[in-house]
Amino acid sequence: xxxxxxxxxxxxxxxxxxxxxxxxxxxxxxxxxxxxxxxxxxxxxxxxxxxxxxxxxxxxxxxxxxxxxxxxxxxxxxxxxxxxxxxxxxxxxxxxxxxxxxxxxxxxxxxxxxxxxxxxxxxxxxxxxxxxxxxxxxxxxxxxxxxxxxxxxxxxxxxxxxxxxxxxxxxxxxxxxxxxx
Amino acid sequence: xxxxxxxxxxxxxxxxxxxxxxxxxxxxxxxxxxxxxxxxxxxxxxxxxxxxxxxxxxxxxxxxxxxxxxxxxxxxxxxxxxxxxxxxxxxxxxxxxxxxxxxxxxxxxxxxxxxxxxxxxxxxxxxxxxxxxxxxxxxxxxxxxxxxxxxxxxxxxxxxxxxxxxxxxxxxxxxxxxxxxxxxxxxxxxxxxxxxxxxxxxxxxxxxxxxxxxxxxxxxxxxxxxxxxxxxxxxxxxxxxxxxxxxxxxxxxxxxxxxxxxxxxxxxxxxxxxxxxxxxxxxxxxxxxxxxxxxxxxxxxxxxxxxxxxxxxxxxxxxxxxxxxxxxxxxxxxxxxxxxxxxxxxxxxxxxxxxxxxxxxxxxxxxxxxxxxxxxxxxxxxxxxxxxxxxxxxxxxxxxxxxxxxxxxxxxxxxxxxxxxxxxxxxxxxxxxxxxxxxxxxxxxx
Numbered sequence: 001x002x003x004x005x006x007x008x009x010x011x012x013x014x015x016x017x018x019x020x021x022x023x024x025x026x027x028x029x030x031x032x033x034x035x036x037x038x039x040x041x042x043x044x045x046x047x048x049x050x051x052x053x054x055x056x057x058x059x060x061x062x063x064x065x066x067x068x069x070x071x072x073x074x075x076x077x078x079x080x081x082x083x084x085x086x087x088x089x090x091x092x093x094x095x096x097x098x099x100x101x102x103x104x105x106x107x108x109x110x111x112x113x114x115x116x117x118x119x120x121x122x123x124x125x126x127x128x129x130x131x132x133x134x135x136x137x138x139x140x141x142x143x144x145x146x147x148x149x150x151x152x153x154x155x156x157x158x159x160x161x162x163x164x165x166x167x168x169x170x171x172x173x174x175x176x177x178x179x180x181x
Numbered sequence: 182x183x184x185x186x187x188x189x190x191x192x193x194x195x196x197x198x199x200x201x202x203x204x205x206x207x208x209x210x211x212x213x214x215x216x217x218x219x220x221x222x223x224x225x226x227x228x229x230x231x232x233x234x235x236x237x238x239x240x241x242x243x244x245x246x247x248x249x250x251x252x253x254x255x256x257x258x259x260x261x262x263x264x265x266x267x268x269x270x271x272x273x274x275x276x277x278x279x280x281x282x283x284x285x286x287x288x289x290x291x292x293x294x295x296x297x298x299x300x301x302x303x304x305x306x307x308x309x310x311x312x313x314x315x316x317x318x319x320x321x322x323x324x325x326x327x328x329x330x331x332x333x334x335x336x337x338x339x340x341x342x343x344x345x346x347x348x349x350x351x352x353x354x355x356x357x358x359x360x361x362x363x364x365x366x367x368x369x370x371x372x373x374x375x376x377x378x379x380x381x382x383x384x385x386x387x388x389x390x391x392x393x394x395x396x397x398x399x400x401x402x403x404x405x406x407x408x409x410x411x412x413x414x415x416x417x418x419x420x421x422x423x424x425x426x427x428x429x430x431x432x433x434x435x436x437x438x439x440x441x442x443x444x445x446x447x448x449x450x451x452x453x454x455x456x457x458x459x460x461x462x463x464x465x466x467x468x469x470x471x472x473x474x475x476x477x478x479x480x481x482x483x484x485x486x487x488x489x490x491x492x493x494x495x496x497x498x499x500x501x502x503x504x505x506x507x508x509x510x511x512x513x514x515x516x517x518x519x520x521x522x523x524x525x526x527x528x529x530x531x532x533x534x535x536x537x538x539x540x541x542x543x544x545x546x547x548x549x550x551x552x553x554x555x556x557x558x559x560x561x562x563x564x565x566x567x568x569x570x571x572x573x574x575x576x577x578x579x580x581x582x583x584x585x586x587x588x589x590x591x592x593x594x595x596x597x598x599x600x601x602x603x604x605x606x607x608x609x610x611x612x613x614x615x616x617x618x619x620x621x622x623x624x625x626x627x
Contacts, residue, residue: 006242032317032370039363059352067359071389074366131348133409 018044305468380461415496426493486519
């Protein structure tokens with residue numbers, strides 16, 4: 001039986017906040033409601049990162065996933081017809097549940113094989129720093145500078161590509177003015 | 182009696198009595214305030230006392246839990262007090278601007294008016310539209326309070342007096358306040374009202390675009406202070422004896438203006454443009470549910486004051502006065518000053534149009550903030566070459582002020598929006614495009 005310390009209690013609470021909405025996403029019929037549950041699930045993951053004393057990654061999770069990606073998904077969901085009604089259950093229910101069971105089996109294998117104490121907050125506590133931001137900054141602009149720059153170039157291309165796709169040609173404006181007259 | 186009447190005529194007597202009583206009142210307030218301030222100079226003693234008191238009677242975890250709960254209650258009660266007093270202050274001050282009296286009937290000076298308003302709002306019936314998504318409809322008014330209160334956490338009230346003294350303070354506030362965006366969207370969507378949906382959509386668009394200039398201005402604060410911790414930013418300003426608002430006026434302006442867009446204050450309160458979309462995303466909410474949205478907007482305005490104070494106005498320091506007055510009083514004083522500035526803006530400026538706001542964000546604020554950011558980054562590299570910043574920081578501050586003015590002039594004269602628009606789009610009357618005859622071709626929505 002697991003000892004119920006404050007850490008374990010918070011871990012169980014955060015896990016519930018993550019998993020229960022994640023189950024809800026799959027079983028709720030309304031897309032909007034499942035999106036709300038998805039945001040709640042993201043917040044739970046941020047709480048798990050806090051428990052691992054990874055403060056920067058927790059805030060980044062909150063900022064990027066709960067704050068920004070959810071907005072992106074909102075606009076995507078708005079484009080689907082019948083957001084809140086008549087979302088029937090998937091035809092591939094059996095296949096999906098088989099996949100879920102296999103994934104669970106894989107996770108159990110991973111947890112039992114690896115020594116997780118090396119990967120949790122205990123490993124961080126042994127190291128000699130109290131501020132993860134400085135460590136992440138020096139690593140990103142030192143050891144992993146090429147990957148960092150490549151990622152930024154990739155994002156720039158994505159931005160330019162999105163603008164060039166969305167941008168309408170000038171002839172569109174002329175048509176509109178003619179129509180109105 | 183006749184002598185008395187000769188010296189003090191009737192109205193004169195009342196006049197002098199009023200003056201003297203006001204003077205006596207101010208004197209009593211100053212004396213009592215001095216004694217109270219000496220007693221409550223360092224509030225960290227009290228929290229330490231509570232922590233030790235509980236620790237003697239139980240284990241560490243429980244003591245930590247209790248003191249954190251008490252600290253959270255302190256912040257929540259402060260926010261509640263701000264919501265009550267703030268609405269009164271806002272109405273009275275705006276009434277002064279508009280040469281009215283304002284609420285003055287309920288209680289002395291109308292001070293009990295917010296309580297009367299709250300009771301009235303609670304008594305009203307909560308109407309839920311028949312076609313609304315009822316679960317989603319009832320969540321947003323409550324959920325929108327979470328970011329508004331969580332963001333108060335890392336605010337440094339005084340030395341050793343900040344609830345969440347975390348290394349990622351600025352990012353935390355930024356991340357938590359970005360959670361309001363989906364909540365506002367859910368409020369608008371679940372109402373199943375076109376005006377509400379339009380209001381929430383334009384609010385989301387505006388918030389997303391104004392987060393970029395805010396993050397750029399916060400980035401410049403972070404690179405010069407070398408930290409994201411609020412307390413350390415305040416201490417940096419005092420050790421280098423300069424207010425960051427003076428050192429980088431454009432960042433201050435960007436942060437202030439863009440934050441008014443984030444919290445839906447005039448001149449950027451596009452979310453509730455009555456003339457265009459009736460009331461915005463909270464049109465279908467009635468009673469206390471609408472009141473909660475209003476309260477959050479007011480609380481966010483005061484929160485903006487606290488953020489500007491700690492980031493740009495040197496927090497609890499004020500030219501040595503902080504040795505005699507409790508530092509948190511100075512902090513709250515600066516916060517209230519920013520809040521009064523916001524009320525002044527609300528009373529003075531008209532509302533921007535949506536397209537003007539978006540153009541201003543994308544074509545002016547973001548490019549100019551990037552230029553400003555690079556200039557500050559170069560200055561920081563130069564400053565880091567020296568042991569002490571000395572007089573160089575004041576030279577850079579002067580340079581930055583001129584840069585601020587120069588960039589405004591350059592951007593308004595040379596790179597203005599009109600230059601890139603091939604022809605000006607003039608609004609057309611219905612008669613010009615064929616009048617009501619043309620409208621007959623349009624299919625009815627019903």
